[in-house]
Amino acid sequence: MHGESRWAGIRSGSFGASGDLYALYDAMRREAPVWGAPWGDVYVSHFDLVAACLTDPRMSHLPPASGVASDSALRNWLIYQEGSTHAAIRAAFQKPFASGGPAALKPYVDQAVELHCTTVSDGDLDIVPAFARAVPESVIARLLGVPAADIPRLRAWSMAARELLDGGFGTAFDETTNAVDEMSAYFTAHAARLLKGRELPMLLAGLPDLVGKVGLDVAGANLALLAFAGHETTVHLISHLFYHLAWAPDQLATVRDEPKLVTNAIAETLRLETPIQKICRWPTETIELGGQRLAKDTLVVLLPGAANRDPRRFAEADRFDLRRPVGQNLAFGRGPHVCIGRALAEMEARAVLAAALERWSAIEPVEGGAKWLDNASFRGLDRLVLRLAA
Ligand code: HEM
Numbered sequence: 016m017h018g019e020s021r022w023a024g025i026r027s028g029s030f031g032a033s034g035d036l037y038a039l040y041d042a043m044r045r046e047a048p049v050w051g052a053p054w055g056d057v058y059v060s061h062f063d064l065v066a067a068c069l070t071d072p073r074m075s076h077l078p079p080a081s082g083v084a085s086d087s088a089l090r091n092w093l094i095y096q097e098g099s100t101h102a103a104i105r106a107a108f109q110k111p112f113a114s115g116g117p118a119a120l121k122p123y124v125d126q127a128v129e130l131h132c133t134t135v136s137d138g139d140l141d142i143v144p145a146f147a148r149a150v151p152e153s154v155i156a157r158l159l160g161v162p163a164a165d166i167p168r169l170r171a172w173s174m175a176a177r178e179l180l181d182g183g184f185g186t187a188f189d190e191t192t193n194a195v196d197e198m199s200a201y202f203t204a205h206a207a208r209l210l211k212g213r214e215l216p217m218l219l220a221g222l223p224d225l226v227g228k229v230g231l232d233v234a235g236a237n238l239a240l241l242a243f244a245g246h247e248t249t250v251h252l253i254s255h256l257f258y259h260l261a262w263a264p265d266q267l268a269t270v271r272d273e274p275k276l277v278t279n280a281i282a283e284t285l286r287l288e289t290p291i292q293k294i295c296r297w298p299t300e301t302i303e304l305g306g307q308r309l310a311k312d313t314l315v316v317l318l319p320g321a322a323n324r325d326p327r328r329f330a331e332a333d334r335f336d337l338r339r340p341v342g343q344n345l346a347f348g349r350g351p352h353v354c355i356g357r358a359l360a361e362m363e364a365r366a367v368l369a370a371a372l373e374r375w376s377a378i379e380p381v382e383g384g385a386k387w388l389d390n391a392s393f394r395g396l397d398r399l400v401l402r403l404a405a
Contacts, residue, residue: 040320044325057314060322061322062327065318093352106221108221127154131149159245172243177388203236206238222234244356282341299311375403384398
């Protein structure tokens with residue numbers, strides 16, 4: 016068995032320092048791109064193999080019934096659905112993006128940026144709570160009709176969900192009551208209230224159809240997913256963007272000189288520091304992958320963060336380079352479950368960066384100012400103190 020003890024950290028948590036994770040991915044890609052872990056799961060790190068699994072219809076999203084018997088609301092989340100249930104929830108959630116288009120979301124983003132980015136003071140600032148978290152949080156709350164007073168609860172649930180998901184399916188699905196259940200109960204009550212009112216919030220135009228097709232409880236669980244997925248990852252995208260620009264002053268100067276490179280900066284950040292580090296699939300039959308046979312129902316963990324640094328795909332893959340052609344990376348997934356909210360996440364990151372570049376002539380790192388999340392499923396910063404000067 017390759018790297019058995021060296022790679023055990025991939026299972027859950029334990030990545031404090033920024034370098035550890037990528038050294039592990041390097042070794043995995045080199046020595047065992049399809050790695051059967053001693054605990055039975057399989058990890059996939061090559062770009063081509065991850066991309067192939069994302070679009071392979073034999074790779075199911077549905078966790079096998081055996082092993083995870085529980086009523087956890089997580090079971091109802093869109094990301095663990097297939098077939099008609101998946102289609103119904105996805106259609107409801109895509110409705111606002113398809114009808115008004117992302118442009119309809121712009122005023123929400125602009126207002127949040129105005130509120131959180133232009134009012135903070137200069138000097139040494141932890142940008143994570145100040146705007147990297149505050150902007151996506153307040154945007155998703157307004158788009159879902161969640162009152163501002165409930166944002167602290169949304170924050171606590173999201174952080175708990177992040178930890179719960181990193182704990183593995185055994186724990187996440189088997190706990191009888193957890194943060195996701197509480198969050199789902201809140202959103203089920205929220206959905207019931209909204210359906211009695213006259214106007215639906217922007218992102219919930221498809222709510223009546225959704226409830227008609229899957230019922231109120233499943234709809235509530237999926238509103239919780241939308242609230243969680245709709246901001247937790249964007250928080251990390253924005254923090255990573257500022258981290259990499261602050262730590263690479265030449266790149267920061269480049270994007271100041273050529274504002275059109277903001278798009279590259281966002282794509283390059285998502286490639287280099289992919290917020291979602293694990294995507295799970297279960298083969299519906301025995302399959303062959305990278306020369307290995309994988310049994311039906313094996314948990315196959317795709318590692319988009321490893322794929323996005325695969326040197327076979329990206330030259331000098333560990334380098335943050337705004338001149339790199341914007342190619343396709345796997346940060347938003349691919350195939351039938353590809354991210355619904357990409358346009359919104361990118362719009363938020365663009366707006367925050369534009370406001371920051373206009374406001375501060377200096378955005379600099381502070382020694383010891385960065386603290387990485389201790390989480391192997393979500394890549395992010397708990398704290399990012401930067402020195403900002405007008
Ligand atoms: C930087 C920000 C984001 C990243 C990196 C990201 C990443 C991803 C990835 C990798 C998937 C695919 C999961 C899989 O195949 O199992 C996904 C799915 C999803 N994302 Fe995002 N996402 C982001 C922002 C958003 C936002 C802003 C929203 C909502 C407004 C959102 C809503 C969703 C939903 C509902 C799904 C499930 C789609 C399905 O299962 O069919 N995401 N996202």
